[in-house]
Structures are given as structure tokens and as C-alpha cells.
Amino acid sequence: MQRITSEHSPLSFLSQRLAYANQNGIEALNLVENVPVWPDAARPKDRQRDSNDMFRYAPAEGESRLRQLLLDRERSKAGNDPYLLGENNLLVTNGATQAFALVLALVEPTRRKILCQNSTFVGMASLMRSRGFSVVHCPRGIDAVTWMAENLSNDVAAIYLNTPHNPTGCAVPKDDILSLAALAERYRLELIVDAVYEDYVFDGLDASIPRLPHCDHFFLINSVSKNYGSPGLRIGWVVASKKNIDRLTGVLERECVAVCSIAQSRAADVLENGNVSLVHHVERNRKGVFEALRSVRGGAFASTSAGTQVMLQCEVDDIEAFADYSLSKYGLILATARNYANIASQSVRIPLGDDPRKTSEGIKRLSDSLQAYADDHIYSERLC
Numbered sequence: 001m002q003r004i005t006s007e008h009s010p011l012s013f014l015s016q017r018l019a020y021a022n023q024n025g026i027e028a029l030n031l032v033e034n035v036p037v038w039p040d041a042a043r044p045k046d047r048q049r050d051s052n053d054m055f056r057y058a059p060a061e062g063e064s065r066l067r068q069l070l071l072d073r074e075r076s077k078a079g080n081d082p083y084l085l086g087e088n089n090l091l092v093t094n095g096a097t098q099a100f101a102l103v104l105a106l107v108e109p110t111r112r113k114i115l116c117q118n119s120t121f122v123g124m125a126s127l128m129r130s131r132g133f134s135v136v137h138c139p140r141g142i143d144a145v146t147w148m149a150e151n152l153s154n155d156v157a158a159i160y161l162n163t164p165h166n167p168t169g170c171a172v173p174k175d176d177i178l179s180l181a182a183l184a185e186r187y188r189l190e191l192i193v194d195a196v197y198e199d200y201v202f203d204g205l206d207a208s209i210p211r212l213p214h215c216d217h218f219f220l221i222n223s224v225s226k227n228y229g230s231p232g233l234r235i236g237w238v239v240a241s242k243k244n245i246d247r248l249t250g251v252l253e254r255e256c257v258a259v260c261s262i263a264q265s266r267a268a269d270v271l272e273n274g275n276v277s278l279v280h281h282v283e284r285n286r287k288g289v290f291e292a293l294r295s296v297r298g299g300a301f302a303s304t305s306a307g308t309q310v311m312l313q314c315e316v317d318d319i320e321a322f323a324d325y326s327l328s329k330y331g332l333i334l335a336t337a338r339n340y341a342n343i344a345s346q347s348v349r350i351p352l353g354d355d356p357r358k359t360s361e362g363i364k365r366l367s368d369s370l371q372a373y374a375d376d377h378i379y380s381e382r383l384c
């Protein structure tokens with residue numbers, strides 16, 4: 001069978017598939033994004049402001065309108081004592097990715113390990129590795145918080161906690177986050193909470209995340225990419241103590257002067273619009289996706305109560321070979337387990353918040369492709 005992807009390419013498997021479709025003029029159905037897609041009627045307007053935004057630098061800490069809107073959001077999430085949070089606990093960044101990169105610049109460099117849950121979105125894992133840290137995953141089948149608490153040492157620089165987690169949709173209880181924050185203080189290491197799926201919580205699950213602006217070892221990173229369905233803006237933010245926000249602002253200024261002023265202005269519009277209809281869209285859609293996946297022969301999944309994706313375990317021997325096959329035979333581009341560090345399963349990621357018609361067509365093609373792959377595979381084994 002013709003392979004599209006190769007271990008020797010510097011690109012990720014997903015990028016190789018996207019490039020293949022592009023270069024070969026294949027109008028492929030792209031099922032890879034777990035960014036929720038706004039229903040047309042609710043999509044925030046891209047207001048064409050007659051503004052001077054592009055003719056000036058934004059302040060390094062972020063535009064004041066956006067910061068005020070972010071502060072309102074953060075206070076609404078903060079629970080008991082929202083007014084502990086002030087504007088000087090916030091920094092606007094280029095997405096959660098840059099937020100994480102900036103926080104990593106503050107992490108004690110003589111300590112080498114970062115403890116993570118049992119799998120990690122590959123973008124964040126490779127960022128940690130590129131900074132020279134060793135990414136240590138919790139062994140499967142063990143409670144990650146207990147494992148983290150038992151594995152702290154002077155060699156641990158940070159804990160990276162993604163909640164709700166991509167891709168499992170599991171949420172870390174608030175009390176567990178507070179216990180880890182106390183341990184982080186004690187061991188003088190950083191607890192970094194990645195909350196980019198914070199608003200996608202369903203079925204009455206309690207997944208609230210504390211804000212700890214008085215704590216010098218606690219960082220929360222977030223963005224409009226998933227929570228507001230606007231990844232193209234590249235707008236994110238960090239919530240941390242004033243001392244740390246000052247230090248992070250210095251790093252951001254040194255590295256990129258400021259975040260794009262036009263993008264900040266658009267992000268402020270998006271925040272003002274709110275994300276209620278986007279979250280409802282995912283909530284409505286996910287039930288239909290779970291239903292459709294139940295009828296996929298050769299596929300199995302565990303439904304989740306949070307997040308914007310579900311992993312479908314496929315009965316194939318090599319998920320990468322299968323995803324190449326699906327693209328070449330069925331014009332379907334899939335995100336596979338390769339998108340995550342430390343996932344061993346033969347699984348593909350199914351979005352819960354994409355356009356329902358597109359998702360349904362994608363699942364149909366996936367189902368046909370699984371069936372045909374099994375038939376072809378048996379046939380070629382018999383020929384050998």
C-alpha cells in the first residue's frame with residue numbers, strides 16, 4: 001500500500017497529510033480540527049473598524065479593553081474571592097502556546113523534569129522538550145494527581161496539568177489542583193494549568209479551576225482558540241501573581257515587543273460577544289457524534305463529559321497506515337494518536353464541535369474506509 005507519511009520527514013504526520021492533499025489537488029474532507037466551529041447565525045461579526053490599530057505598537061502587557069474583558073471573565077471564574085484578581089495578574093499572549101513558552105522561560109533551568117498526565121498534546125510536549133526539559137508522563141491506569149504528589153523531588157521543575165484534558169476529556173477536581181498548588185509552593189516548583197478547553201464541560205461535571213493570584217508558583221494559561229472558536233487570532237493569556245506577570249511581560253517584550261494590536265481588538269469583540277452559543281453548539285452536536293460513532297464497525301470509544309473531541313479506537317494494526325489509506329482512497333484527512341505524546345492506542349480524533357453535516361459525512365467515510373481497509377488487508381495477507 002502506498003504510504004503518504006514518513007518518519008523521516010521533519011513535518012508531523014498530520015502536516016504531511018495536509019500537504020499531500022494540497023499538492024495533489026485532492027479536495028479532502030478534513031476531520032482533523034477540534035476547534036469548535038460557530039454556527040453561522042451566532043458567528044461573531046468581524047467588525048471592520050476604522051481604527052489606527054495597525055499603525056502603533058500595543059502595550060507589552062496587552063490592550064486595556066481586552067485586558068478588562070479578560071479580567072471580567074477571570075473574576076467570573078474565580079469563585080469566592082474574585083476581587084483578589086486585578087489587571088496586574090493578567091498578560092495577553094500569542095495564544096496559549098506562547099503563554100506556555102513564556103512560563104517555561106521562568107522555570108528553574110537546573111531542574112530537568114516536567115510531570116504530565118498520561119498523555120500530552122504534542123505541541124506542548126515538543127515545546128517542553130525543545131527547552132531541554134524531560135517530559136515525564138504518569139503511567140497508565142494510575143491517578144495522575146496521586147502519582148504527581150508522590151513523585152516530586154528537587155529534579156522536578158514543573159507540573160503541567162491540562163484540564164479538561166485533550167484528548168481524554170477528563171477533568172482534575174478543584175481540590176486536587178489546590179493540593180498540587182500547595183505542594184508546588186513547598187517544593188518551589190511551578191504548577192502550570194492549561195485551561196484551553198475550560199468552557200466545554202457537560203453532563204453536570206464539576207470541572208472548575210481555581211485562580212490563585214497570590215501564589216508565586218501557580219500559572220493558568222488560556223486562549224480564545226478553543227474557548228471562543230477563534231484560533232486564527234492567536235490570542236491567549238496568563239493569570240499569575242503580579243510578580244510573575246511582571247517577569248513574563250519582560251520576556252514577551254524581549255521576544256516579540258507586543259501582541260498584534262488588530263488581533264487584540266478582534267479578540268475583545270469576540271469576548272464581548274461571549275461564547276454561550278458556541279458551547280451550546282458543542283453540547284448539542286456531541287450527542288449526535290457519539291450516536292454516529294456507535295454504529296462504526298471496528299471502532300470503539302469512551303464518551304467524555306468535557307472537551308471538544310473524542311478518540312475513536314480503531315481495529316487496525318497500524319493507525320498511521322490506515323490514515324494514509326483513508327486519505328488516498330476516501331479523501332479523508334484524520335488526526336491520529338500521533339497528535340499526542342505517550343498515546344499507544346490505534347486511534348483517531350473525532351471533533352465534537354465541527355459542522356454537523358461535515359462530521360456526519362466524515363464519520364461515514366471513516367466507517368467505509370475501516371471496512372474496506374479490513375477487506376483489502378485480509379486480501380493482501382492472503383496473497384503473501
Ligand SMILES: Cc1ncc(COP(=O)(O)O)c(C=O)c1O
Binds near residue numbers: 121194222223231
Ligand atoms: C491542550 C492544548 N493546549 C494548548 C493548545 C494550543 O492553544 P493555542 O492555539 O491557544 O496556542 C492546544 C491546541 O490544540 C491544546 O490542545
